[in-house]
Amino acid sequence: MVSSNYTYWVYWFLLVLIILIIHYGITLASFxxxxxxxxxxxxxxxAPYFMPLLGDIPWTYLMNPLKFFSTSRYFARAxxxxxxxxxxxxxxxxxxxxxxHSLLGNNTxxxxxxxxxxxxxxxxxxAHGVSRFDSPDEVTPNFHERKNYLDATPLYSWSSAAIxxxxxxxxxxxxxxxxxxxxxCRLQKYDAAGPxxxxxxxFLDLFVDxxxxxxxxxxxxxxxxxxxxxxxxxxxxxxxxxxxxxxxTPPIFAKKAYKAQEEAIAxxxxxxMWASEHFNDTTSLDENGDDQFWGSKFFRERYSxxxxxxxxxxxxxxxxxxxxxxxxxxxxxxxxYWCVVDxxxxxxxxxxxxxxxxxxxxxxxxxxxxxxxxxxxxxILQAVFSESLRLRCHNMFIRKTKEDIELKDWLIPGNNxxxxxxxxxxxxxxxxxxxxxxxxxxxxxxxxxxxxxGEGKSLRFSLQGxxxxxxxxxxxxxxxxxxxxxxxxxxxxxxxxxxxxxxxxLANSKSMKLKLSKxxxxxxxxxxxxxxxxxxxxx
Numbered sequence: 001m002v003s004s005n006y007t008y009w010v011y012w013f014l015l016v017l018i019i020l021i022i023h024y025g026i027t028l029a030s031f032x033x034x035x036x037x038x039x040x041x042x043x044x045x046x047a048p049y050f051m052p053l054l055g056d057i058p059w060t061y062l063m064n065p066l067k068f069f070s071t072s073r074y075f076a077r078a079x080x081x082x083x084x085x086x087x088x089x090x091x092x093x094x095x096x097x098x099x100x101h102s103l104l105g106n107n108t109x110x111x112x113x114x115x116x117x118x119x120x121x122x123x124x125x126x127a128h129g130v131s132r133f134d135s136p137d138e139v140t141p142n143f144h145e146r147k148n149y150l151d152a153t154p155l156y157s158w159s160s161a162a163i164x165x166x167x168x169x170x171x172x173x174x175x176x177x178x179x180x181x182x183x184x185c186r187l188q189k190y191d192a193a194g195p196x197x198x199x200x201x202x203f204l205d206l207f208v209d210x211x212x213x214x215x216x217x218x219x220x221x222x223x224x225x226x227x228x229x230x231x232x233x234x235x236x237x238x239x240x241x242x243x244x245x246x247x248x249t250p251p252i253f254a255k256k257a258y259k260a261q262e263e264a265i266a267x268x269x270x271x272x273m274w275a276s277e278h279f280n281d282t283t284s285l286d287e288n289g290d291d292q293f294w295g296s297k298f299f300r301e302r303y304s305x306x307x308x309x310x311x312x313x314x315x316x317x318x319x320x321x322x323x324x325x326x327x328x329x330x331x332x333x334x335x336x337y338w339c340v341v342d343x344x345x346x347x348x349x350x351x352x353x354x355x356x357x358x359x360x361x362x363x364x365x366x367x368x369x370x371x372x373x374x375x376x377x378x379x380i381l382q383a384v385f386s387e388s389l390r391l392r393c394h395n396m397f398i399r400k401t402k403e404d405i406e407l408k409d410w411l412i413p414g415n416n417x418x419x420x421x422x423x424x425x426x427x428x429x430x431x432x433x434x435x436x437x438x439x440x441x442x443x444x445x446x447x448x449x450x451x452x453x454g455e456g457k458s459l460r461f462s463l464q465g466x467x468x469x470x471x472x473x474x475x476x477x478x479x480x481x482x483x484x485x486x487x488x489x490x491x492x493x494x495x496x497x498x499x500x501x502x503x504x505x506l507a508n509s510k511s512m513k514l515k516l517s518k519x520x521x522x523x524x525x526x527x528x529x530x531x532x533x534x535x536x537x538x539x
Contacts (some may be wrong), residue, residue, distance in 0.1 A: 003264070018052045035080060041411040044081040044092060047074040055085035066394060066520045069423035070442075076424040080411045092412050094420040097468035100397075102407040103420055105476030109399035110151045113417075122245040123323040124265055129316035142304060151402055159302075162323065163392035164481040166298040174288050175218055175296070176488040182214035184368055185492065187500060190534060197535030203505070207337045208236045211493060216328055220271065221295030227274055238264040238322075239330040240525070244516050260520045269318035272303055291363035314459055328482055331393070334523035336490040338388045341512075341530065342444050343494060344503040347447070352380050370495055372488060379461040381491050386463070386470065388490075389523070390432070391444055393420045393472035396520035421520070425469035432469070472523075499537070506531040515516070 027048040034045035049056040061068040124161040241257035275293035294300035356378040363369040439445040473480035
């Protein structure tokens with residue numbers, strides 16, 4: 001009887017297995033035919049899958065998303081848009097440089113699903129506040145001119161335009177000068193370190209304690225942290241748990257994260273209420289319109305328009321600005337951290353960087369200052385910044401199509417989700433590896449962005465021919481507004497660190513693997529703490 005039951009289940013197992021294999025074979029054949037089809041406005045082929053009812057469940061993605069989107073035949077290396085069946089829904093996975101740029105450059109699509117979820121779950125804006133952001137009927141100030149942005153509602157469009165203005169051009173340069181001043185002051189505390197220097201169990205702590213604080217002071221003035229002394233660490237814990245909030249992890253499983261979220265929102269609200277109460281017509285302004293209470297006029301004007309002009313709850317405005325601070329700080333800090341680690345790990349690279357930094361110093365020598373414009377033109381510094389982002393910045397770009405859109409010869413129907421990733425382009429060996437294979441695509445090598453030019457064979461930074469494969473900031477209608485400031489932040493910090501300190505990175509390459517829990521939302525953290533010994537540089 002036992003043997004009979006066993007045989008029965010074996011037959012059923014084999015029957016199911018045969019059905020699954022046949023189903024996969026049919027979908028594979030269909031994919032091949034559709035992928036090679038000629039003509040315009042073609043339907044993207046459906047990626048082959050085994051489970052007729054469940055659809056495509058990429059188990060390897062769940063185990064290692066970075067490897068999956070670096071090597072997957074159908075979701076990374078197909079070079080065309082494909083459909084993925086998930087239960088009864090189709091998701092459109094956009095691949096190939098031209099197709100990705102066509103998607104990101106299309107301003108009839110929307111990313112409001114991410115914006116709304118971010119405000120509601122990460123920043124804890126009220127449901128009423130989020131509904132106003134989602135409403136197409138909200139009225140924005142008369143001075144707001146709609147830009148060539150995504151298909152966004154009025155408040156999202158206005159908010160985005162204000163952020164672009166704040167983080168670009170003259171405003172970004174002014175912000176960088178304040179950041180330089182604050183960072184210099186923050187790093188001076190290490191002057192007292194003895195000949196053995198300071199041993200840091202986690203080198204990232206220096207960036208959280210000093211670099212993040214310098215940026216907060218540069219943006220918000222000193223009032224935010226003076227009124228909330230524990231804010232920098234609380235804020236970083238909040239930033240470090242973005243995936244926790246977006247996945248809506250129950251608070252019982254992430255008490256520290258949700259406590260930090262509450263405290264960070266309360267800290268921003270406390271600062272904004274204080275600044276609003278103390279700022280008046282007699283408050284002195286600098287040449288850029290900034291003041292001692294709000295720091296940047298950006299925050300003062302947004303608070304005034306949202307609270308007094310539009311009647312928003314101050315708590316919702318605090319949530320909105322906490323979200324802005326996360327967007328302006330989290331990825332740029334991690335990118336800067338990796339740049340500094342990479343430079344100090346390589347003695348030859350460190351020597352080259354110091355030569356570039358040395359010719360950019362200005363002033364009388366008593367105060368460390370740089371010609372920022374000149375720094376930003378140095379080829380090796382630019383290459384370090386770009387290579388660090390290529391290797392460690394992995395973003396998901398999700399768009400909802402409100403109407404049919406064409407990506408070259410392929411058609412994505414309206415009312416569907418199209419998703420692109422930066423990883424396939426960033427990790428494509430055909431784009432980034434030289435012929436002899438001496439610098440694998442998963443290793444750090446700034447030389448990918450350098451070329452020799454002229455009779456003297458001087459180095460030049462170049463993205464020529466690779467622009468479409470390097471998209472850490474996205475592109476097109478929703479390109480990151482902070483990309484210019486991010487570059488200034490990273491290169492300026494590297495310059496100040498290498499000019500001021502010697503540093504031993506006390507970890508080998510195998511100990512510096514990336515933590516994948518935040519994959520898809522920016523620059524990845526190291527999986528483990530990276531210790532370092534920091535010493536004041538001998539002149």
